[in-house]
Amino acid sequence: MTTLTDPPVAPPRPGNEDYPLGPVPASARRPFISLAPILAGFTLYSGTLFAGGLIGPSFQFWPNLIGLILIGNLILGLYAALLGYIAGNTGLTTVLMARFSFGNVGSRWVDFILGFTQIGWYAWGSALMAQLLNRLAGVPESWNGLIILFFTYAFCSTAYFGYTAMDWLSRLAVPAMVVLMGLSLSIAAGDVGGFAGLQALAIEDPLPLSAAITIIVGTFVSGGTQATNWSRFARNGKVGFIATLIAFFLGNGFLIFSGAFCAKVYGEPDIVQVMVQQGLLVGGLILFFLNMWTTQDNTIYAFSIAGANMFRTSKRTLFVLGGATLALFMAWGGIYAMLVNYLILLGTFIPPIGGIIMADYWIYRRGQFPALESPQPAFRWPGILAYILASAIAYGSNQWGWGIAPVNGIVSAAVLYVLLSKSWPSTEYSQD
Template identity: 35%
Template sequence: MTTTASRPEATAAGPDAPAARIDTDYPLTRVPLSARQGWFGVLVVVAGFLFFTPTMVTGGAVAGAFGFAGFVTLAIIASIVLALYVSTMGAVSARTGLSTVLLARLVLGRVGGKWASIVLGGTQVGWYGITVGIFANLLASALGWDVSWPLAILGGLLMATTAYWGFKGIEILSWVSVPLMLGLCFWVMTLSVDEVGGWASMWATQGDGSISPGLAITMMISTFISGGTQIGNWTRFSKKATTAFITCIGVVLAIEFAMLFFGGIGAIAFGEPDFTNLLLGLGLAVLAVFLLVFNLWTTNDNAAYAFGVAGAELFGVANKRPFIIGGVVIGIALAVTNVADAMTGFLVLLGTVIPPLGGAVIGTFLFTWRLRDPGTHLDTVPAFRWPGVAAYLLGTAAAFFGSLTGIGSPALQGILVAILAVPVADAITRAMRAPAQTVEAA
């Protein structure tokens, strides 16, 4: 394995433009070993990212369809799948020091990898708009306002500030948000169990069967599949891949399930899948505003950081900040136009096109790079790496098949097919090159 600190690209984008002097978050290069962080800082940032109110809303929707017992089973499955996926993606970035969009460049090619920047950056802008909309509606309801757009503008601008500062700003905010939100969730759980008459009554609840199990798993995975695919934006600062894997799998299992669980149990008890509306209905407006503002802020500063990094790769600019500003403007516009109303369709779309990208990265890391950093200079990558492109397209086709037919879970199928397609596509590519090389030699 090549030492990241020894590579020219780890410290500079060119002879006259040192990347580290422009943006110390290394949006276009490997993170050098000298800039790596301790495991606890990475844990806090990832935990803050996972405390995501829309995940609770999705948990509420699924719980209403299956009842508590069925919902808990599906939530466990979704959390395990997501944890394995996210932790593996995190380990790949920790091993290489590369963000997800830069990994995609190595896997799909210099041009092919631009698709990753577009889809990952674009979906994070969409999530930014959804989260700003939730924030604005919550605060407007608490204040008794009839309009929420001024709050969407104000909140959208404030949420971008910590992402603009970089990794350290996100970590500091997460230290405040995570314990506050966890306390609120346990309080709501206690109220919910009391409302239905105890745990025995909660386990006996039934759903209306309006969602298939495969779609339910995809919806729950999709609440964090875009962010989870980009977990490398933060784990690339980890000192060891093993540490990143263990940290991510523990945090994702605990917090993703907790978010789904707390959202579901509140929906079953009070008949309200929207956690924000539930808190307001319980007369907890002031507390809800205070705590959820911090929760939504930690999620959105991570989203802004992610689309900033994606924009830097897409346009080849060694500075994420202009793209944070541009994405925030678009996200605010989406919030003002109530994009959150289309959340379910958006989640299904994310669960179709994004997981195969992570599957192609994981498959390449396992079967082609064999758990090592390939050491490839980012500027010498060919326009397209056809094995990676083929694996991604096959995974996407499998995900779309599941989405259209209702068979299985589209997200899971997309990941697995893309992973397994990598060694097959690699073998076919080598077989096709062999006759051409023989002719040239002759």
């Protein structure tokens, strides 16, 4: 079996590099009160509002809509939380864990697909800021180039300085966003006539239950796969699990609920647009700015972690600036508009990565990864083949409506990985 051992990496420098090539040491671990706001800020993402808007008008408010939101976000939350548990126990990111199940070279596919997805969304977010200011604040479109330039680098500032800067931003921004959204939703509840009014609203074009849950889970499952970038800072696996579960179950659930609620009441899932209708223009702009910042800095941070691992360098901050610059040109060139559907498609191919990593950690390695410095094969074929087959299953599920596509990808990847690992010749797939 061909093995590859990377050259020794210099000890991680303190400060804003945040240990991209090794486990987070005990001295840098953070408490729950620090971790939960960062993860929650990541999940408070504007795109999730539109997912809620897709399902809201199709179901009666209680119990159907509320039940769907709870079930869908519980599935998503448990998936992300299980990865969060592994990250909290090991101090490793998803891309570092992937070395054990995909191989030293094979894991670079994981770096690419996770990094490319994030940089595409970052370009989309920067352009979205310009479009919002055009619509709501009357800023001339001729200024869009400068607006995109400003926000592209402004939003990456906290990611550049690392976990501590993102921590303080999230502690301030998340409560402010919750208060502003709660105010708008309370006004909306009054406008529709309370619970009785919501129950009386007509149902439009009912969606199949499986399709509705797929929308809820699929919207942020790729983000859940990368939540380990922050849950690795947890003091232990239990803290990582609980903080991630709360963020994805409650945080993502709150956004899905808000989009669905606003779509039912006003026919508009975007709560910022709704706040403008309610006469809360300034509040809407503040909400959108905070919403985008807390998601964008997590997005570019995730890209920097993937990039540092791909090139085996501890200089994570270079990838923050380089990724932001790449996103800037993508946004300026309008490429972001063509990328959105492709990036959503990539969301089908990301969840199997998490299924394989969980199966590798709990079943194949019985809860203990080897040291990162131990020799790894260039390609771990059970992981690679399980990924290809599970991605095909997830894609087929998405195309032909076979159950919940992301869940099918996760479960099939885990099962296939275990079966292939046990049947693969030990000389080709031995413990290193």
